[in-house]
Amino acid sequence: MEFPAMQKADALDFFSEYGKMIYNPTGIFYWTGRSKDEAKINATIGTAIGRGKQIQEDWGDAKITMCIPSMKQYFPQLNPNEIFPYAPEAGVPAFRQAWQNWLLRKAGSHAERLKRQLLQPVVVPGITGAISVCTRMFVDPGAPIIVPDKRWENYDNIFLRNVGVTIEEFPAFAGQDFNLDGFIGAIQRVWEKQNRAVAMLNFPNNPTGYCPPKKAAAEITQAIQDLVKSTSKKLVLIFDDAYEGYVYDADAEFYSTFYGMEPQANFLPVKLDGISKELLWYGARIGMINIACPDAWFEKAGKDELAKEIDNKFRGVVRNTVSNCSMNAQQAALKALQDIDQVLKERQKTYDVLAERYHIMKAELAKIKTDLLIPDPFQGGFFCFVNLNPKAGLKAFDVCDHLLKQYKCGTVPIEQGEINGIRLAFCGVEAQDIPELCQSLEKAVLDLVS
Numbered sequence: 001m002e003f004p005a006m007q008k009a010d011a012l013d014f015f016s017e018y019g020k021m022i023y024n025p026t027g028i029f030y031w032t033g034r035s036k037d038e039a040k041i042n043a044t045i046g047t048a049i050g051r052g053k054q055i056q057e058d059w060g061d062a063k064i065t066m067c068i069p070s071m072k073q074y075f076p077q078l079n080p081n082e083i084f085p086y087a088p089e090a091g092v093p094a095f096r097q098a099w100q101n102w103l104l105r106k107a108g109s110h111a112e113r114l115k116r117q118l119l120q121p122v123v124v125p126g127i128t129g130a131i132s133v134c135t136r137m138f139v140d141p142g143a144p145i146i147v148p149d150k151r152w153e154n155y156d157n158i159f160l161r162n163v164g165v166t167i168e169e170f171p172a173f174a175g176q177d178f179n180l181d182g183f184i185g186a187i188q189r190v191w192e193k194q195n196r197a198v199a200m201l202n203f204p205n206n207p208t209g210y211c212p213p214k215k216a217a218a219e220i221t222q223a224i225q226d227l228v229k230s231t232s233k234k235l236v237l238i239f240d241d242a243y244e245g246y247v248y249d250a251d252a253e254f255y256s257t258f259y260g261m262e263p264q265a266n267f268l269p270v271k272l273d274g275i276s277k278e279l280l281w282y283g284a285r286i287g288m289i290n291i292a293c294p295d296a297w298f299e300k301a302g303k304d305e306l307a308k309e310i311d312n313k314f315r316g317v318v319r320n321t322v323s324n325c326s327m328n329a330q331q332a333a334l335k336a337l338q339d340i341d342q343v344l345k346e347r348q349k350t351y352d353v354l355a356e357r358y359h360i361m362k363a364e365l366a367k368i369k370t371d372l373l374i375p376d377p378f379q380g381g382f383f384c385f386v387n388l389n390p391k392a393g394l395k396a397f398d399v400c401d402h403l404l405k406q407y408k409c410g411t412v413p414i415e416q417g418e419i420n421g422i423r424l425a426f427c428g429v430e431a432q433d434i435p436e437l438c439q440s441l442e443k444a445v446l447d448l449v450s
């Protein structure tokens, strides 16, 4: 990216090599910005947007970021000590414990084992912060991190430009399924060069909305367990669970695949999650790093001693980057977690709105007649993804531009390597607008090929 004004002013000379190199790609923000001005239907934004009255009767018809209304009531309840002091580097202890309890509640039959194996979660600034910290913690500069080709665009900022690692990618899908062979192959490729591989999976996925069907989730878990048992090479498997719990297909695994992953002496599963989407509180900037340790570690070194030392390392990173995370957000979220059934009851309204949109989106995409648009499988999350058939000879950027100019529908194109398609953020599109969005997409493609 060029910085002509900074160059003209000779301002870049004041910056380090990192400062000269770093930039914020225009990507999604460019399309979101244009869509705000030009779009009638805006499918670019990655937050759940709806009408106030959809979550609380007396909130009227205005468009709002959907949230958990009772969360607001916790703010006046906070006492000065819950607002003004610094929070501890790794997070407020009671909040960390409450988050772990929430995680164990979701873990179902794996809860007993995880109770033993989990360390206290470390609080970081959002899941973005968690990805950044964990990349730095587990991947050496220049070494690869394994991710699918369809991934959240910010991964590349974090991996390539901020932390300075490389990407070992694999095609996300084999037909309509997760590309398990491709994933295992990528791990094996890394193991050929080094002893420790680090991989990151994200279900429900951004940008595709894919979450593994129950059978596929079991196969992924089994394949990973078999793989690590067959070698002494090490694997750190990181789950980006930003959208955990937003699954609308009854056949799909509702909660994270992380829970079924049993740590081994050479296998460390790590779960990144947070309150941005799970508690619909994006602006709080609270994410969590949850590490499940192999029993062998505790047998050798003792759980308390080990936990203290690992905690110290993460505290070190938090301390030397952001120092600590928001005190009042942790305290308010703690109160919410203590009343989790009420929170879930309120969140259900947003879930229902999203689920309705999801089902309409599925039905409308199925009505598209042209074979120039190929939707990826999707079972949950906030998005879905439609590939442009290579035989169309079109670029996703041109389709999105035409879709916006001609049909006033804002979407996000992704063109990277073999990927050439369009992300539709149904989380921000009202149910009645989804048919028009899908029909307009089809028309835009047909306009451009005719």
Ligand SMILES: Cc1ncc(COP(=O)(O)O)c(C=O)c1O
Pocket: 046, 125, 126, 127, 128, 129, 152, 202, 205, 206, 240, 242, 274, 276, 277, 282, 286, 287
């Ligand atoms: C896949 C994925 N991971 C992580 C994040 C970041 O979440 P947070 O807002 O907690 O930093 C996002 C946000 O859009 C995302 O889509």
